[in-house]
Amino acid sequence: RGAGYGAWLEYRGLKGEAAQTKYCRVIAPQERDIVMETAVAELARGLGHLFGQGEAAIVATTGSAGLSSSVAIGLWGDGTIVDELFRGTALPEPGGEGYAIRTDRETGGIAIGAASPIGALYGVFHLLRLLGTGRPVEALELVERPVNPLRMINQWDNMDGSVERGYAGSSIFYENNAFTSDTERLSDYARLLASCGINAISINNVNVHRHETMLITPALLPEVAKVAALFRAYGIRLFLSVNYASPLEIGGLVTADPLDEGVREWWRSAANGIYAAIPDFGGFVVKADSESRPGPFDYGRDHADGSNMLAEALRPHGGIVIWRCFVYDCKQDWRDRSTDRARAAYDHFKPLDGRFLDNVILQVKNGPLDFQVREPVSPLLGAMERTNQIIEFQIAQEYTGQQRHLCYLVPQWKETLDYDTHLKGEGSTVKRIVDGSLHGSRYSGIAAVSNIGSDDNWTGHLLAQANLYGYGRLVWDPELSAEEIAEEWIRLTFGGDERTAAVIGKMLMTSWEIYESYTAPLAVGFMVNPDHHYGPNVDGYEYSKWGTYHFADRQGIGVDRTTHTGTGYTSQYAAPNRELYEALESCPDELLLFFHHVPYTHVLHSGKSVIQHIYDTRFEGAARAEELKKAWDSLAGRIDARLHRQAVERLAGQVEYAKEWRDVINTYFYRKSGIADELGRKIY
Numbered sequence: 001r002g003a004g005y006g007a008w009l010e011y012r013g014l015k016g017e018a019a020q021t022k023y024c025r026v027i028a029p030q031e032r033d034i035v036m037e038t039a040v041a042e043l044a045r046g047l048g049h050l051f052g053q054g055e056a057a058i059v060a061t062t063g064s065a066g067l068s069s070s071v072a073i074g075l076w077g078d079g080t081i082v083d084e085l086f087r088g089t090a091l092p093e094p095g096g097e098g099y100a101i102r103t104d105r106e107t108g109g110i111a112i113g114a115a116s117p118i119g120a121l122y123g124v125f126h127l128l129r130l131l132g133t134g135r136p137v138e139a140l141e142l143v144e145r146p147v148n149p150l151r152m153i154n155q156w157d158n159m160d161g162s163v164e165r166g167y168a169g170s171s172i173f174y175e176n177n178a179f180t181s182d183t184e185r186l187s188d189y190a191r192l193l194a195s196c197g198i199n200a201i202s203i204n205n206v207n208v209h210r211h212e213t214m215l216i217t218p219a220l221l222p223e224v225a226k227v228a229a230l231f232r233a234y235g236i237r238l239f240l241s242v243n244y245a246s247p248l249e250i251g252g253l254v255t256a257d258p259l260d261e262g263v264r265e266w267w268r269s270a271a272n273g274i275y276a277a278i279p280d281f282g283g284f285v286v287k288a289d290s291e292s293r294p295g296p297f298d299y300g301r302d303h304a305d306g307s308n309m310l311a312e313a314l315r316p317h318g319g320i321v322i323w324r325c326f327v328y329d330c331k332q333d334w335r336d337r338s339t340d341r342a343r344a345a346y347d348h349f350k351p352l353d354g355r356f357l358d359n360v361i362l363q364v365k366n367g368p369l370d371f372q373v374r375e376p377v378s379p380l381l382g383a384m385e386r387t388n389q390i391i392e393f394q395i396a397q398e399y400t401g402q403q404r405h406l407c408y409l410v411p412q413w414k415e416t417l418d419y420d421t422h423l424k425g426e427g428s429t430v431k432r433i434v435d436g437s438l439h440g441s442r443y444s445g446i447a448a449v450s451n452i453g454s455d456d457n458w459t460g461h462l463l464a465q466a467n468l469y470g471y472g473r474l475v476w477d478p479e480l481s482a483e484e485i486a487e488e489w490i491r492l493t494f495g496g497d498e499r500t501a502a503v504i505g506k507m508l509m510t511s512w513e514i515y516e517s518y519t520a521p522l523a524v525g526f527m528v529n530p531d532h533h534y535g536p537n538v539d540g541y542e543y544s545k546w547g548t549y550h551f552a553d554r555q556g557i558g559v560d561r562t563t564h565t566g567t568g569y570t571s572q573y574a575a576p577n578r579e580l581y582e583a584l585e586s587c588p589d590e591l592l593l594f595f596h597h598v599p600y601t602h603v604l605h606s607g608k609s610v611i612q613h614i615y616d617t618r619f620e621g622a623a624r625a626e627e628l629k630k631a632w633d634s635l636a637g638r639i640d641a642r643l644h645r646q647a648v649e650r651l652a653g654q655v656e657y658a659k660e661w662r663d664v665i666n667t668y669f670y671r672k673s674g675i676a677d678e679l680g681r682k683i684y
């Protein structure tokens with residue numbers, strides 16, 4: 001496979017001091033289930049590569065063989081050397097998916113102990129990460145547990161091999177309406193995901209078309225079961241996106257009404273068939289009544305009726321329904337100023353709180369619109385105290401440069417998770433909602449749309465790998481900083497050179513701000529070309545049916561979403577956020593045009609007028625894109641040339657495209673407003 005395929009698991013050989021204490025043996029329990037088998041194999045492989053010996057020897061033992069030069073792995077209470085080592089310490093039992101790691105002071109050997117095989121696997125990847133990033137391991141004494149129970153990836157792959165919003169080649173799961181024969185690649189993907197803590201995956205697009213509708217039928221279940229087995233070995237549970245109208249489309253029924261007994265029976269029997277093939281099947285992901293997909297609305301029923309029906313079918317098997325809240329009117333008349341797409345999810349779902357079965361989870365996009373470079377946090381998050389919720393991020397860079405532009409998204413996700421909703425007073429952060437602690441939810445966690453495809457380096461833009469890695473790490477522990485995560489990824493991917501770490505670290509950490517500063521300003525949203533969503537088109541969606549408007553005229557711009565004079569969207573937030581956004585004086589600059597329609601001469605907290613802000617940031621953004629390119633160029637010769645080459649062209653393309661954005665946006669607003677740039681720069 002080509003350069004970049006190993007991603008952060010390339011395990012570049014250690015040098016200098018770090019390479020001195022060689023760990024060349026793995027001590028493992030004799031009895032190993034499939035996940036423990038993976039953990040042991042990964043450990044042997046990782047140590048072997050890091051210490052340049054091919055593969056570390058695996059010594060299966062239950063006795064107390066000498067620990068020196070070894071890493072021992074085992075389960076709490078299994079009577080092995082690992083168990084012995086931890087018994088004498090103050091370390092608490094890690095429990096669940098957690099693990100403990102400890103260095104034995106006498107021998108220098110290291111023990112990884114967990115309550116479950118999956119915990120052991122995570123412990124292995126933790127140790128390999130420490131070694132791979134050059135951290136000291138002589139005195140380890142740690143316990144770790146994932147903060148979020150569900151840590152999920154959504155593939156938007158279609159069986160014809162295309163990927164909806166895919167920017168890194170075609171699907172690695174399917175081709176020509178069949179499953180791939182390259183199962184090794186699927187295992188390698190599972191490995192990448194498990195190494196950063198992912199434990200669930202849905203393997204087909206939320207828009208479920210004709211072929212994919214068949215995935216839950218006996219014709220395709222044996223294939224699905226094979227894929228489930230590959231992911232199971234890495235502790236990842238498999239989910240399918242299902243077509244709400246399945247009973248109609250493939251079941252020979254005349255309705256898909258959730259209250260119809262025949263329909264309910266159809267789903268029960270479908271579930272029985274699935275679990276017969278895949279006993280640990282995770283459940284369904286459902287996009288219903290959304291962007292013309294079928295759903296309970298077709299029968300005058302609501303989303304509780306629809307999801308509960310599916311939940312009932314899955315419940316006897318321990319399965320869950322992940323029901324997406326991306327529900328809005330996608331056939332809006334642009335002349336209609338009273339309908340506000342941003343309000344839709346809350347308006348549809350909030351009144352249903354308390355009506356969902358406890359194996360239903362609502363999946364809510366991070367913002368109320370659609371993965372824009374800047375949006376406020378969705379007010380639906382946490383607003384349903386008696387309903388399980390998870391948040392949905394998009395790792396695929398649909399609106400953030402489509403993996404042709406650099407945009408490290410961890411800072412954006414972190415800002416969202418740290419956001420204080422104040423729903424139960426101060427400290428009601430999104431991260432406490434999605435980890436389940438704020439409302440004591442039965443199920444909780446985070447999901448995100450994947451950014452990988454068949455490209456050799458998985459993500460097309462090499463540096464977009466940092467988003468996949470960073471997603472997993474952040475979801476495991478939202479307290480990690482975006483910088484820390486970036487640094488880990490850089491060192492694992494490119495090795496330990498300090499200058500490399502500093503240069504790429506800065507590139508990643510500034511990239512979101514840079515992308516924002518040459519594209520749509522001040523959270524105004526959609527200014528992209530329709531359909532494919534790449535590149536600037538200020539009025540691309542202005543007179544469309546999609547409900548995403550900026551209302552720019554010769555005087556001003558922005559959407560009045562206040563309660564006093566606008567759409568009332570601000571009332572969906574709890575105090576004091578509601579008041580913060582409602583008042584022009586207190587609304588944060590970066591969200592201004594999402595909440596208010598203001599004249600171009602309106603002065604921001606920054607002291608600049610809106611129009612001057614637009615000009616200044618567009619010019620700066622395009623100039624800073626050039627800096628990104630220069631920074632990367634300066635690393636030539638310092639990092640693997642094949643890896644270096646991969647990003648050169650992308651960054652050059654970004655420089656050119658940033659200018660296009662700058663000039664289209666600036667020219668548009670200059671022509672609309674007639675207000676000249678104070679600095680007299682070139683506007684067309």
Ligand code: GCU
Nearest residue numbers: 164165206207287326370398
């Ligand atoms: C966006 C995206 C679609 C996708 C939809 C969704 O609108 O452009 O391709 O299907 O989100 O999340 O369902």
